[in-house]
Amino acid sequence: MNLAEFKKLPIIGIVRDVELEGIDTFTEALVASGLKTMEVTMNTPEVELILKAVAKAAANRLTIGAGTVLTINDVKRAVNSGATFIVMPILIPTVVEYCIQKKIPVFPGAFSPQEVYNAWMLEVTMVKIFPAKFFGPDYCKTIKGPFKDIDFLSCGGVTPENINLFFSAGAAAVAFGSSIFSKNLLRQKKFEVIESKIKELITAYNG
Numbered sequence: 001m002n003l004a005e006f007k008k009l010p011i012i013g014i015v016r017d018v019e020l021e022g023i024d025t026f027t028e029a030l031v032a033s034g035l036k037t038m039e040v041t042m043n044t045p046e047v048e049l050i051l052k053a054v055a056k057a058a059a060n061r062l063t064i065g066a067g068t069v070l071t072i073n074d075v076k077r078a079v080n081s082g083a084t085f086i087v088m089p090i091l092i093p094t095v096v097e098y099c100i101q102k103k104i105p106v107f108p109g110a111f112s113p114q115e116v117y118n119a120w121m122l123e124v125t126m127v128k129i130f131p132a133k134f135f136g137p138d139y140c141k142t143i144k145g146p147f148k149d150i151d152f153l154s155c156g157g158v159t160p161e162n163i164n165l166f167f168s169a170g171a172a173a174v175a176f177g178s179s180i181f182s183k184n185l186l187r188q189k190k191f192e193v194i195e196s197k198i199k200e201l202i203t204a205y206n207g
Contacts, residue, residue: 001063001085001105003125006037010173011163011205012087012153013038013198014067015181020046020053022189027057029191033198039087039175041068048081055082065105072098079104087175089130091119100124107153116143116150126151126172133157137169144170160204167205176201 013035018026030038040051047066055064065085066078072095075086085105088095092108099106100123109130110116119127129140133156140154151172158166158176166174180197184190 001037001065003105006063006173009034009036009202009205011035011037011202012065012173012175013181014041014087014155014175014177015039015044015186016041016068016177017044017183018050018181018186020049022191023050023053024057025189026191026194027054027062029195030198031058031061033195034202035062035198037063037065039065039067039083039085042066042070042074042078043068048077051078051081051083069095071095075099075102075104085125087128089128091115091122093122096122096124109155113143113146116147116152120147120150126153128153128155128175129171131156132166137162137165137171140166140171141169158201160200163201163205164207 040047064082065087066083067087069075069086069088086099087107089109091110096106096108105125107126107128108119108124109128110119116127127150129152132154140152153173153175154166154171155175158174180194185194
């Protein structure tokens with residue numbers, strides 16, 4: 001993961017339960033949408049095959065990571081399948097330390113001020129505020145108050161209507177998931193709808 005490039009469009013798409021069938025078409029839809037960074041969650045069936053297929057189809061047009069990472073073994077499986085960054089729902093110090101040792105960008109999840117601080121003290125790439133959707137941009141703004149130097153990835157509840165509110169509140173990046181990658185759209189292979197929704201989000205971010 002090239003962090004300088006990521007910061008030019010600091011938006012991550014979180015894909016869960018996408019199927020291997022049609023993955024090339026799905027990947028092309030993501031590229032066409034303008035999205036630059038995405039992750040596939042490690043609890044997705046056939047995740048290693050999917051990561052490899054997305055990496056091949058994207059041909060360096062997408063930065064690909066792995067989400068819902070809980071163990072060092074998950075990290076190894078993800079990286080061996082083409083992931084270049086790691087996202088976690090919680091803070092697991094041993095996993096974070098392994099990523100840092102291997103120079104793999106890592107985004108552990110945290111919510112309370114104590115969790116946020118504990119994560120940042122491990123010198124992570126960014127602290128993922130999760131789940132952000134229940135308290136919205138105001139929570140990010142409140143947390144940013146005492147922690148001005150902490151880079152936040154706000155995850156959940158990001159829409160075209162509020163995406164810039166998250167950034168105004170101090171987020172360094174945002175992530176979206178099921179609001180766009182819904183189970184129904186993925187199951188029905190309505191990738192053109194997904195492409196359109198991502199375009200709308202990116203257009204809102206760009207103002």
